[in-house]
Amino acid sequence: MEKSYYLDNASATRLDEAVLEAMMPYFFKTYSVATSEFGYSSGVEARDAMEEARGKLAAFMGADQKEFIFTSGSTESSNLALKGVAKALGEKKGKHLIVSKIEDFPVLYSARTLEKEGFTVDYLDVDEDGFVNLDTLRELITDETILVSIQHGNQEIGTIQDIKAIATLCHEKGVLFHTDATHTFARVPLDVSEIPVDLVTVSAHTIHGPKGIGGLYIRNKTHIAKIMDGGFQEFDLRGGMDNIPGAVGFAKAIELVTPEENLHLKEMRDKIIELVFEKIPHVKLNGHPTKRTPQNANISFSYVEGESVTLHLDMYGIAVSTGSACFSRSLEASHVIMRIGGDHERAHGSIRMTIGRFNTIDEIIFVVETLTKVVAALREFSSLGKE
Amino acid sequence: MEKSYYLDNASATRLDEAVLEAMMPYFFKTYSVATSEFGYSSGVEARDAMEEARGKLAAFMGADQKEFIFTSGSTESSNLALKGVAKALGEKKGKHLIVSKIEDFPVLYSARTLEKEGFTVDYLDVDEDGFVNLDTLRELITDETILVSIQHGNQEIGTIQDIKAIATLCHEKGVLFHTDATHTFARVPLDVSEIPVDLVTVSAHTIHGPKGIGGLYIRNKTHIAKIMDGGFQEFDLRGGMDNIPGAVGFAKAIELVTPEENLHLKEMRDKIIELVFEKIPHVKLNGHPTKRTPQNANISFSYVEGESVTLHLDMYGIAVSTGSACFSRSLEASHVIMRIGGDHERAHGSIRMTIGRFNTIDEIIFVVETLTKVVAALREFSSLGKE
Numbered sequence: 194m195e196k197s198y199y200l201d202n203a204s205a206t207r208l209d210e211a212v213l214e215a216m217m218p219y220f221f222k223t224y225s226v227a228t229s230e231f232g233y234s235s236g237v238e239a240r241d242a243m244e245e246a247r248g249k250l251a252a253f254m255g256a257d258q259k260e261f262i263f264t265s266g267s268t269e270s271s272n273l274a275l276k277g278v279a280k281a282l283g284e285k286k287g288k289h290l291i292v293s294k295i296e297d298f299p300v301l302y303s304a305r306t307l308e309k310e311g312f313t314v315d316y317l318d319v320d321e322d323g324f325v326n327l328d329t330l331r332e333l334i335t336d337e338t339i340l341v342s343i344q345h346g347n348q349e350i351g352t353i354q355d356i357k358a359i360a361t362l363c364h365e366k367g368v369l370f371h372t373d374a375t376h377t378f379a380r381v382p383l384d385v386s387e388i389p390v391d392l393v394t395v396s397a398h399t400i401h402g403p404k405g406i407g408g409l410y411i412r413n414k415t416h417i418a419k420i421m422d423g424g425f426q427e428f429d430l431r432g433g434m435d436n437i438p439g440a441v442g443f444a445k446a447i448e449l450v451t452p453e454e455n456l457h458l459k460e461m462r463d464k465i466i467e468l469v470f471e472k473i474p475h476v477k478l479n480g481h482p483t484k485r486t487p488q489n490a491n492i493s494f495s496y497v498e499g500e501s502v503t504l505h506l507d508m509y510g511i512a513v514s515t516g517s518a519c520f521s522r523s524l525e526a527s528h529v530i531m532r533i534g535g536d537h538e539r540a541h542g543s544i545r546m547t548i549g550r551f552n553t554i555d556e557i558i559f560v561v562e563t564l565t566k567v568v569a570a571l572r573e574f575s576s577l578g579k580e
Numbered sequence: 581m582e583k584s585y586y587l588d589n590a591s592a593t594r595l596d597e598a599v600l601e602a603m604m605p606y607f608f609k610t611y612s613v614a615t616s617e618f619g620y621s622s623g624v625e626a627r628d629a630m631e632e633a634r635g636k637l638a639a640f641m642g643a644d645q646k647e648f649i650f651t652s653g654s655t656e657s658s659n660l661a662l663k664g665v666a667k668a669l670g671e672k673k674g675k676h677l678i679v680s681k682i683e684d685f686p687v688l689y690s691a692r693t694l695e696k697e698g699f700t701v702d703y704l705d706v707d708e709d710g711f712v713n714l715d716t717l718r719e720l721i722t723d724e725t726i727l728v729s730i731q732h733g734n735q736e737i738g739t740i741q742d743i744k745a746i747a748t749l750c751h752e753k754g755v756l757f758h759t760d761a762t763h764t765f766a767r768v769p770l771d772v773s774e775i776p777v778d779l780v781t782v783s784a785h786t787i788h789g790p791k792g793i794g795g796l797y798i799r800n801k802t803h804i805a806k807i808m809d810g811g812f813q814e815f816d817l818r819g820g821m822d823n824i825p826g827a828v829g830f831a832k833a834i835e836l837v838t839p840e841e842n843l844h845l846k847e848m849r850d851k852i853i854e855l856v857f858e859k860i861p862h863v864k865l866n867g868h869p870t871k872r873t874p875q876n877a878n879i880s881f882s883y884v885e886g887e888s889v890t891l892h893l894d895m896y897g898i899a900v901s902t903g904s905a906c907f908s909r910s911l912e913a914s915h916v917i918m919r920i921g922g923d924h925e926r927a928h929g930s931i932r933m934t935i936g937r938f939n940t941i942d943e944i945i946f947v948v949e950t951l952t953k954v955v956a957a958l959r960e961f962s963s964l965g966k967e
Contacts, residue, residue: 197622201612206821208607220595225588225899235584235899265652265792268810268820299819302809398821405652405792405823422689423655432686433655434593434785436792512612512622 198556201512204549205488208442209401215445216403216438226435243437246444253379253447254393255386256410262427263440266407267375267396271299271342273409273420273431274371274392278340279307280418282369287337288312293325295529297348299394300373304342317343321534322481323352331362340369345393346377349529349545350480351489353381357388364389369415375399375407376486379450380458391415397439401550402446406439454550459487461548461557466490468561473568479530479543490546493530493539497571502544505567511560514545585943588899591936592875595829596788602832603790606825613822630824633831640766640834641780642773643797649814650827653794654762654783658686658729660796660807660818661758661779665727666694667805669756674724675699680712682916684735686781687760691729704730708921709868710739718749727756732780733764736916736932737867738876740768744775751776756802762786762794763873766837767845778802784826788937789833793826841937846874848935848944853877855948860955866917866930880922880930884958889931892954898947901932 199207219242225235244258251261264270275290292304294316304314315333317325325343334341341363346353356372363370371392374383378395385393393410397403411417411430423432462485469476475495494502499515506513526540535543546560586594610629612622631645638648651657662677679691681703691701702720704712712730721728728750733740743759750757758779761770765782772780780797784790798804798817810819849872856863862882881889886902893900913927922930933947 199612199622201623203612203622203626206613207611208825210608213607220600221597224594225586225590226593234894235586235590236588239590265656266820268808269652272808272810272819297810299810302819306809396821403792403825404821405790405826421655421659422693423659423684423686432659432689433653434783434791436653438595438790439792507621 198511198552198560200546200548200552200556200560202514202545202547203512204547204552205401206398206404207401207549207551208403209446209449209550211449212402212442212445216442219438219441224437239435239437243435243440246440249444250395250408250447251410254395254410255384257413259428260385260411260413262409262411262430263436263443264407264409264431265405265433266398267373267394268299268407269421270394270396270407270409271297271371271373272303273417274394275300275303275307275340275342276420277417277430278369278371278392278415279310279312280420281416282339283312285416286339287335288339289315289335289337290340290342291315291317291330291333291338292342293317293319293344294532295319295323295347296342296344297373297375300342300344313337319532322484323347323350323529323533324481325354325359327355327358327362330359331366334363334366334368338366338368340371342371342373345372345374345383346381346486346489347480347529348376349527350491350533351376351485352480353377353484353486356383356390360388360390376489379447380455380487385410385412392417397443397446400446400450403439403442406436406443408443455487458548461552461554462487462490464554464557465546465548465561466492468558469564472561472565477539479533479535488548490548491543493535493543494568495538495542496575497542497568499541499543501571502564502567505571506560506563509563511563513560514547515543585898585939585947587933587935587939587943587947589901589932589934590899591934591939592788593785593791594788594936594938595790596833596836596937598836599789599829599832603825603829606828611824626822626824630822630827633827636831637782637795637834638797641797642771644800646815647772647798647800649796649798649817650823650830651794651796651818652792652820653785654760654781655686655794656808657781657783657794657796658684658758658760659690660804661781662687662690662694662727662729663807664804664817665756665758665779665802666699667807668803669726670699672803673726674722675726676702676722676724677727677729678702678704678717678720678725679729680704680706680731681919682706682710682734683729683731684760684762687729687731700724706919709871710734710737710916710920711868712741712746714742714745714749717746718753721750721753721755725753725755727758729758729760732759732761732770733768733873733876734867734916735763736914737878737920738763738872739867740764740871740873743770743777747775747777763876766834767842767874772797772799779804784830784833787833787837790826790829793823793830795830842874845935848939848941849874849877851941851944852933852935852948853879855945856951859948859952864926866920866922875935876932877935878930878932880917880926881955882925882929883962884955885928886930887928888958889951889954892958893947893950896950898950900947901934902930
């Protein structure tokens with residue numbers, strides 16, 4: 194294939210060359226174990242690099258350096274947030290949690306696991322744009338509630354929740370609040386000194402950083418227990434060999450994101466939506482039109498299967514996603530689109546385009562032109578389109 | 581510092597340039613999500629790369645491709661082995677586990693966590709070389725025993741257990757057997773088609789592979805439950821974004837290890853031991869002299885503190901380790917050396933040298949020469965040496 198146009202859910206996982214460059218010294222030169230600080234200077238250098246990376250990431254979100262731990266990625270971060278709080282507070286305070294119905298799998302399935310272990314979970318409905326209702330949330334919180342987990346931006350439809358209002362409500366009620374910010378970190382502002390959130394899941398792989406590294410912001414004095422046993426790394430909250438290149442790469446990835454870039458992503462996102470609505474009939478935008486992550490466009494095309502669209506686009510070298518983030522492999526309908534009032538047809542006809550740093554407006558135009566042809570051809574042959 | 585001599589516990593974590601080269605296409609070219617196989621060829625390429633890496637690693641240990649899953653590292657692998665089996669069999673079969681007293685922290689502390697959750701754990705003693713006793717193990721196994729976890733090679737003293745005999749015993753008794761092979765994988769043969777072991781923890785970071793990636797061999801039909809909730813990756817045994825560069829790098833790291841290299845490491849190891857015993861009085865080898873990992877030399881020096889030795893060696897650009905693997909930061913005595921009959925003095929006077937691909941015989945000679953001077957000088961000034 195001569196040229197590829199990546200607008201799939203991996204667009205943002207293309208590593209930035211500058212990130213790799215920042216990681217290089219920690220592959221080949223300063224590769225000591227950061228926690229072996231006694232005894233030799235290379236260990237101290239390694240630890241300093243790790244702590245500098247931690248400090249940059251913490252500062253970026255308005256946190257203190259001691260409030261940010263590295264994990265293997267956002268999946269582990271969310272597992273730790275939910276299960277770690279459950280472990281720390283389950284016996285002490287109560288066994289009730291609240292999550293939204295459109296959370297990504299790490300939160301959703303951690304909640305289900307906790308249910309099997311004797312916890313009670315309320316799954317909060319969302320409206321047609323994907324927003325949770327604050328009054329409903331308020332009613333669900335009881336004295337037994339230990340944690341509310343509602344994502345910042347949705348993984349599929351991009352809708353950005355009003356986490357300031359949610360965090361404030363939880364704070365008033367004395368309940369811990371976790372948000373999965375995997376798809377918003379560095380793209381949508383989140384300052385923990387302004388928003389009383391207690392736990393924030395973040396990842397490097399969504400901002401052209403390395404895979405295999407993520408983080409969890411944990412507000413000072415939050416009750417949480419370790420779930421990965423081993424050494425005493427990460428303030429004794431996560432065992433495992435320090436991934437110094439990963440940590441340094443993550444910090445570099447954050448540095449490379451600029452407000453201008455986020456604005457540019459948003460322009461490309463809006464261009465996709467505008468052109469699709471102009472050129473293709475019978476389409477529906479999934480998620481809120483403006484309160485959405487700058488990199489996400491998710492559109493349902495009536496009378497076609499998303500799988501067929503992606504297969505045909507692939508012949509033109511274009512990669513887009515259908516179904517849910519990490520689970521296109523299953524032909525199950527997206528739980529997110531079903532929950533915002535969609536039916537199976539709308540879920541199966543949905544195409545998600547994720548825009549990254551390496552996409553251009555020209556690509557966007559080519560992709561929509563091709564999409565227009567592909568959808569028209571598929572509708573022509575599809576029995577779904579016939580009246 | 582002009583030149584550094586790394587013989588610390590990170591020696592093997594220096595990435596091999598060829599590993600990075602193998603990873604490059606998956607940073608910048610084929611970075612799609614491997615599980616999104618439907619719809620576009622880059623996703624299929626990504627998945628193929630992941631599966632090829634899995635196949636190579638599985639084949640290396642005599643396993644089937646479906647019996648090897650990727651994790652974030654050996655810590656997670658061992659957590660999954662112990663907690664996953666406990667979760668799957670605790671209610672069904674029993675709540676008893678057996679581990680050795682000199683296991684590395686992931687196994688040891690996972691066992692302690694399980695104890696807090698209602699499981700019973702027997703901690704098996706070891707002899708002065710670090711070996712478990714088979715008869716004692718046999719006596720400890722009951723109808724309630726669900727898992728025995730005994731490491732292949734020790735993280736500090738290098739002693740290699742007879743895991744074939746242990747696995748055979750467990751097999752006869754119908755008990756699952758897990759071994760932590762973090763420090764032996766590719767260095768000491770372990771073929772799961774010959775040894776009836778059910779679960780094997782491995783990691784890339786001990787063989788010049790990338791950090792943040794490890795694996796767990798899981799024999800077909802082993803009862804084990806997922807502990808990291810999220811997507812349905814890794815045969816639905818571990819949620820989390822596929823780390824394709826990591827997987828590919830891990831497979832490349834395995835390819836680069838040769839029998840000749842292992843022999844050369846062993847020669848360097850024996851050279852260290854030989855020279856130290858020749859030049860420095862009042863020393864004791866920790867671990868078995870021959871049944872030990874090729875890369876490990878651990879020696880206790882009477883009348884000196886390991887911390888002082890490492891600090892002084894550092895002035896010559898030499899990095900070695902003291903104390904336990906990931907925990908030199910604490911001044912606690914090594915639990916391993918205490919368990920093989922050492923006292924606090926022997927534990928605190930221990931120096932561990934780990935030899936990697938990039939060390940040379942000339943370095944070894946320089947290191948021992950320097951060590952000889954440093955130990956002599958420290959003993960001269962130390963009150964410990966004065967009668």
